[in-house]
Amino acid sequence: MTDLSLRMPNTRLRAVLNLGMKRAASMALPARLSGPELFGDWDDDAQVSDLHVEFDIGQLHLETSTSGTEHHFHTPAGEHRSSSPWSIGDTRQLLEWASLLAGDFHALLPNLLDDITQAAAWHDSGFDLYICEVEEPAQLDLLEIEVEGELMTLPWLGAGGVTHDHIDGENHPIALAWGPGESEPDQPIAEAWTDPITGAPRSKALPGVDWDTIGLPADEVLPWLEGIYLNHHVIPDAEGTLLTAVLQRLGGLDTE
Incomplete structure (x- = not known):
């Protein structure tokens, strides 16, 4: 949340x-x-x-x-x-x-x-x-x-690098992609979207992700992604x- x-x-x-x-x-x-x-x-x-x-x-x-x-x-x-x-x-x-x-x-x-x-x-x-x-x-x-005003968010603190972009689907979803080191982030690890009832951002971790390799657990990545979604796609x-x-x-x- x-x-x-x-x-x-x-x-x-x-x-x-x-x-x-x-x-x-x-x-x-x-x-x-x-x-x-x-x-x-x-x-x-x-x-x-x-x-x-x-x-x-x-x-x-x-x-x-x-x-x-x-x-x-x-x-x-x-x-x-x-x-x-x-x-x-x-x-x-x-x-x-x-x-x-x-x-x-x-x-x-x-x-x-x-x-x-x-x-x-x-x-x-x-x-x-x-x-x-x-x-x-x-x-x-x-x-x-x-x-x-935007939500105050930290920079990405996990391993490698990440990008986020729109994907197909209802309620304006985006995907968070990750890549090791300085490589191009191309592995989707999580998604965020707008709750159609409340208008608040929601998120989920994608299956099959090795969170130890990502460098942050999913329960830290998802609130961070919701903040990014709020700043870039809602506010x-x-x-x-x-x-x-x-x-x-x-x-x-x-x-x-």
Whole structure:
């Protein structure tokens, strides 16, 4: 069981960014769809941006490029579905709003993501204010976010080295891989995932592992892995938190 009393305190970050027109912010979503979770990404090679608009009963995904914006629907679990889970009227309003948001987000990339990355780096260095650079006068936006504190964890104290990465499966599982000496860690020794009921990290040791060779017993490795999982896969970092705040501001969902 992970000791959550060892978490660092939350911190604040203020970022002044150039967010442009914010066309979607002037539209009102249907009351039933007023609180979506927003996620955005950018493929630099393809020059394509992704926007995910997620609700309890379904998801809307939009891909935007120089050719325009395409959309498709998903189940709450992320599986593709052929039609909208919402009514015709709600779907029409949602698509109009989300298409404007996706277009405005795309127009700001990749410079906006560079600013978000720099702001997060400033925060990680102990600064609480980041101001973007602009070449000419522009209306800028001030965003203030609270960054959740990470769990204090020790470095790996066993023999050899370890890495962790996502694996296939439900509830966002990761595998901890181990390797002797300075070799590439390629032997899975444990797994961690999110408890679907509590949201807390859970873990298990894999069968057939020689824990004497690993250099730590399983009952020490598993709480350590849960802490790593919490920090890297559960607690949102400054960059992710700021990106969410940006999308909410672009969509008119924050309380500016």
